[in-house]
Structures are given as structure tokens and as C-alpha cells.
Amino acid sequence: MSSVSLRGIEKRFGAVEVIRGIDLTVDSGEFVVFVGPSGCGKSTLLRLIAGLEHISGGELLIGDRMVNEVQASRRGVAMVFQSYALYPHLTVRDNMGFGLKVRKVPVAERDRRVADAASTLKLEALLDRYPRELSGGQRQRVAIGRAIVGNPDVFLFDEPLSNLDAELRVHMRAEIAALHKRLAATMVYVTHDQIEAMTLADKIVVLRDGRIEQVGSPRELYESPANVFVAQFIGSPKMNVLPVALARLLSDGSPAPAAAESVGIRPEHITVTTAGDGVLKGTVSLCEYTGAVTLLHVALPGEQNCLVLHDDKQTPAIGSQVGLTADAASLHYFDSRGEAIRMAAG
Ligand SMILES: Nc1ncnc2c1ncn2[C@@H]1O[C@H](COP(=O)(O)OP(=O)(O)OP(=O)(O)O)[C@@H](O)[C@H]1O
Ligand SMILES: [Mg+2]
Numbered sequence: 001m002s003s004v005s006l007r008g009i010e011k012r013f014g015a016v017e018v019i020r021g022i023d024l025t026v027d028s029g030e031f032v033v034f035v036g037p038s039g040c041g042k043s044t045l046l047r048l049i050a051g052l053e054h055i056s057g058g059e060l061l062i063g064d065r066m067v068n069e070v071q072a073s074r075r076g077v078a079m080v081f082q083s084y085a086l087y088p089h090l091t092v093r094d095n096m097g098f099g100l101k102v103r104k105v106p107v108a109e110r111d112r113r114v115a116d117a118a119s120t121l122k123l124e125a126l127l128d129r130y131p132r133e134l135s136g137g138q139r140q141r142v143a144i145g146r147a148i149v150g151n152p153d154v155f156l157f158d159e160p161l162s163n164l165d166a167e168l169r170v171h172m173r174a175e176i177a178a179l180h181k182r183l184a185a186t187m188v189y190v191t192h193d194q195i196e197a198m199t200l201a202d203k204i205v206v207l208r209d210g211r212i213e214q215v216g217s218p219r220e221l222y223e224s225p226a227n228v229f230v231a232q233f234i235g236s237p238k239m240n241v242l243p244v245a246l247a248r249l250l251s252d253g254s255p256a257p258a259a260a261e262s263v264g265i266r267p268e269h270i271t272v273t274t275a276g277d278g279v280l281k282g283t284v285s286l287c288e289y290t291g292a293v294t295l296l297h298v299a300l301p302g303e304q305n306c307l308v309l310h311d312d313k314q315t316p317a318i319g320s321q322v323g324l325t326a327d328a329a330s331l332h333y334f335d336s337r338g339e340a341i342r343m344a345a346g
Contacts, residue, residue: 002063002153010057020210036207078147079156093127228338249280254328264332267307279323
């Protein structure tokens with residue numbers, strides 16, 4: 001296993017600048033997840049690390065070796081794609097061993113490594129099948145197996161679970177976490193799935209428009225987002241961001257910092273009470289019942305809308321007036337540029 005260091009990494013396709021100076025270190029053995037809106041450059045960044053795209057600027061190090069000009073097959077990385085990219089005319093065994101065959105690894109060694117990977121991924125019984133004879137989850141395991149047999153220093157995953165149904169995703173997510181533990185490998189993982197990001201990552205990198213918005217542990221990003229963008233990107237349903245004037249009512253009169261323009265509050269941190277003096281009043285416009293919780297849409301004064309996660313068995317009727325309150329400690333304040341205002345510890 002190896003660390004991966006990106007120093008001022010840039011990527012241009014012709015005149016279009018897609019990656020705009022990324023500085024990041026992935027420690028050896030760390031599990032790092034890239035998240036960000038569609039088109040922000042997640043896959044491009046992964047492909048730059050893999051050596052599938054040429055780097056336009058900056059330095060890429062794997063371990064302490066600068067690899068900008070090193071070809072993909074010599075970087076010690078393996079990439080797993082959303083599409084699996086298996087060869088349809090090869091069996092599971094031959095799909096997994098293909099890269100080793102190309103590299104002229106002797107047959108006995110190749111068979112041993114394929115058998116090891118098959119045992120790790122519980123694919124032993126499927127080695128003689130063809131991809132068309134496998135379920136989606138099994139195919140994805142073969143794709144991961146193909147990465148494992150090469151014994152890479154770094155694993156790169158680009159939305160590996162997106163094609164699977166919900167139940168299988170949960171299962172494969174747990175398998176990837178277990179695999180990371182067992183191999184103690186360095187992994188960089190792209191996903192759109194909040195739960196995957198939060199549960200798998202040691203460190204999440206939030207990207208926007210080719211730049212890093214924030215890097216931190218899942219808890220750091222959830223509890224202390226650096227700006228409105230990260231605040232609303234991490235967490236589901238997303239954080240409410242309201243004019244700061246509403247903060248005082250929401251949190252029982254606690255004063256906002258002078259520079260605050262807006263206040264953020266997560267739907268799960270708001271409590272519904274009866275409408276009355278000294279609380280933020282609103283009108284329930286929609287109730288989305290999901291079983292364990294109900295997501296309330298509450299219309300506030302000034303055409304603001306607020307989402308509230310409500311776990312009470314009693315759901316207020318649509319059109320009814322409710323009061324909303326929150327603990328002052330759960331409020332996030334942002335300045336006119338959308339940057340978080342850090343409150344003095346106390
Ligand atoms: N070969 C290319 N030539 C020109 N532009 C490209 C090329 N590959 C990607 N881009 C552009 O680079 C930007 C980043 O693309 P990328 O695939 O990295 O996004 P992403 O974050 O992975 O998005 P998604 O979440 O939709 O997969 C996009 O605007 C895309 O159109
Ligand atoms: Mg992508």
C-alpha cells in the first residue's frame with residue numbers, strides 16, 4: 001500500500017479547465033471518498049491518478065515516486081468502474097486472471113492469486129461461469145476480484161455500486177468496508193450516495209467545479225461544514241438555510257453573530273411544537289411519510305420553506321399552524337459569502 005499525493009493538479013481538455021489545482025494527500029491505508037455534483041471532476045481526478053488521462057499541471061506522487069509520466073500499468077493502481085467492464089467471452093476465472101496473463105505472470109502464480117481473490121470475495125463456486133450467468137452483485141465482485149489479483153498499492157473505485165439495487169448496495173457496501181480492513185489497502189472511492197460516503201470514508205473530499213470545497217472526516221463535514229455549499233451537500237434531507245432574522249425565533253432568543261447573513265439548521269434538529277409566541281411559526285404544506293419518520297415541508301414567513309424530520313407518531317395536518325424550535329447549539333451561521341462563522345467554544 002502507498003500514499004497518494006496531489007500537488008496543484010490541473011486538467012484541461014483543450015481550452016476547458018476541468019480540474020483547477022487540487023492539493024490532497026491520501027495517506028497509506030486510508031479510505032478517501034470523493035463527492036460533488038455531477039460534472040465537478042470526480043471521475044476525471046480518479047482517471048488522472050490511474051494514468052488514464054494525461055495530467056496538464058501539478059505533480060502526482062504515489063508513495064514517494066512522482067508518476068506524472070508513468071504509464072497506467074506501472075503505477076501500482078487498479079480501478080473498478082461502475083460498468084464492471086468484464087469481458088463477456090471470458091469466464092470469471094479468466095476475467096480475473098486476464099491482467100496477470102497480459103503481464104506474463106506464470107500460470108501457477110496466476111491460479112494461486114485468482115484462487116485467493118475468489119476466496120476473499122466468495123466467488124469460488126462461480127469461477128467457470130461467464131458474466132452473463134452472474135447477477136449484478138456477482139459481476140461487481142468479479143470486477144473487484146480483477147483489481148485484487150494485481151495486488152495494487154492503491155484501489156480506485158468510480159461509483160462501483162450504482163448499478164445495483166438497494167439491498168445489494170447495502171450488502172456490497174459492507175463487503176467493501178470488510179475488504180478495506182482485510183487488505184489494509186489505500187482506497188479512493190467516488191460515489192453519489194451519501195450513506196456510502198459517510199459510512200465508508202475515513203476522509204471525504206467535497207469537490208465543486210474542479211476545486212476542493214472541504215476535506216474532513218464524515219463527522220467534521222456534517223458537524224462543521226466550512227460553507228453553505230458543503231452544509232447543503234452533506235446530509236440528507238439537506239440542511240435548511242434561512243435568513244438570519246429567523247434564527248432568534250427558532251432558537252429561543254439566542255443572539256446571532258454580527259456578521260451572520262444566514263442560518264443553517266438540519267431537518268433532524270428541528271422540533272415541532274404548538275404555534276405560539278417566541279417560536280418560529282409556519283404552515284405545514286406537505287407531509288412525506290416514510291415509515292420511521294415523516295418529512296414535513298413547512299412554509300415560513302417571507303416565502304421561505306423549511307424541511308423538518310418528524311419522528312412523532314402524530315403527524316400535523318396539512319394546512320395546520322406549527323411552531324418550530326431548535327437547540328441554539330445546532331445552528332450554523334454563514335456570512336455574506338456563504339462561509340461558516342465559527343462560534344467561540346464555550
Ligand atoms: N474527454 C473529455 N473531453 C472534454 N471534456 C471532458 C472530457 N471528460 C470529461 N470532460 C468534462 O469534464 C467535466 C468533469 O467530468 P467528470 O466525468 O470528471 O465529472 P464527474 O464529477 O465524474 O461527474 P458525474 O458525477 O456525472 O460522473 C465535465 O464537465 C465533463 O464534461
Ligand atoms: Mg463520474
